Amino acid sequence: MKLIGSYTSPYVRKISVMLLEKGLPFDFINDVPHEPGCKITQFNPLGKVPALVTDDGEVFYDSPIIVQYIELMNVAPTFLPWQPLEALRVKQIEALADGVTDAAVALVLENRREADKRNEAWVLRQREKLLRGLDALEKHAENRTLLNSDQLNVADIATACSLGYINFRRIAPGWCVERPALIKLVERLFLRESFARTTPPGSGNAGLATKKV
Ligand SMILES: N[C@@H](CCC(=O)N[C@@H](CS)C(=O)NCC(=O)O)C(=O)O
Structure with missing residues (x-):
């Protein structure tokens, strides 16, 4: 998995924290919106970080959607109630x-x-x-x-x-x-x-x- 984002973005941090808590390995690709050379639009047409690229190459963006995707992987601990x-x-x-x-x-x-x-x-x-x-x-x-x-x-x-x-x-x-x-x-x-x-x-x-x- 690849997480694309900048170290200062709180939405990116939310996803990094979740992945670390679950012990899921990921590559962090530093990409800063508003800076020249930023590549995020190749992954998210809205030009916002974070974007998550799965091992199959599928891309998810918008942090609540990424949260949902990570939870679907069924790796403990879970961060959403089952009900x-x-x-x-x-x-x-x-x-x-x-x-x-x-x-x-x-x-x-x-x-x-x-x-x-x-x-x-x-x-x-x-x-x-x-x-x-x-x-x-x-x-x-x-x-x-x-x-x-x-x-x-x-x-x-x-x-x-x-x-x-x-x-x-x-x-x-x-x-x-x-x-x-x-x-x-x-x-x-x-x-x-x-x-x-x-x-x-x-x-x-x-x-x-x-x-x-
Ligand atoms: N709703 C989005 C918000 C993401 C967002 O606004 N990220 C900021 C960085 S903190 C960004 O990429 N801004 C660039 C832009 O809006 O063009 C999410 O939760 O992922």
Whole structure:
């Protein structure tokens, strides 16, 4: 199997973590969208990482689809409940975490534009999505049923990758204030070898800020 993506992408990290946790061997092909020479459009017409190329040469893209494919390989540990509706509920939280990541990525890209070219209304909209999403994740993490339970699942992995990215890009340094359940989740997950091995270069840890965002 080949995983195509960049080391800094939280969606790529989600897949790397899953493969490492399951002990599935894969070749990581570093490919960075927005950089010259990027080859991802040969695998994904949408030009986004990650893409997974199976041993038979079939390509899957969009990280939730890749998650589903990996789960179909039936290799323990499983990251989705066996009961379909329960699995859908976990996938809903995965989508929520990925949506928070989408907003964070949008903020990073907008911040790269010159100040006078930034669309402040757009920035505000993304920021509100991010904060509402984090509040919703905190509630799930407090409940400890579908997120932050003793059984690691794809919602936990997607949430920790999203928060790791927010830390790495310093997009909302106060996210951790008044979100103690999310802090507990990342503190626990970041200790795992799969997360340690996929830390984006130069990223900090989870408990830095003192002011809520
Ligand atoms: N929904 C996609 C999102 C993937 C995504 O947006 N990846 C970013 C990197 S963090 C990307 O490739 N961006 C390039 C682009 O949008 O052209 C997934 O979950 O795989």
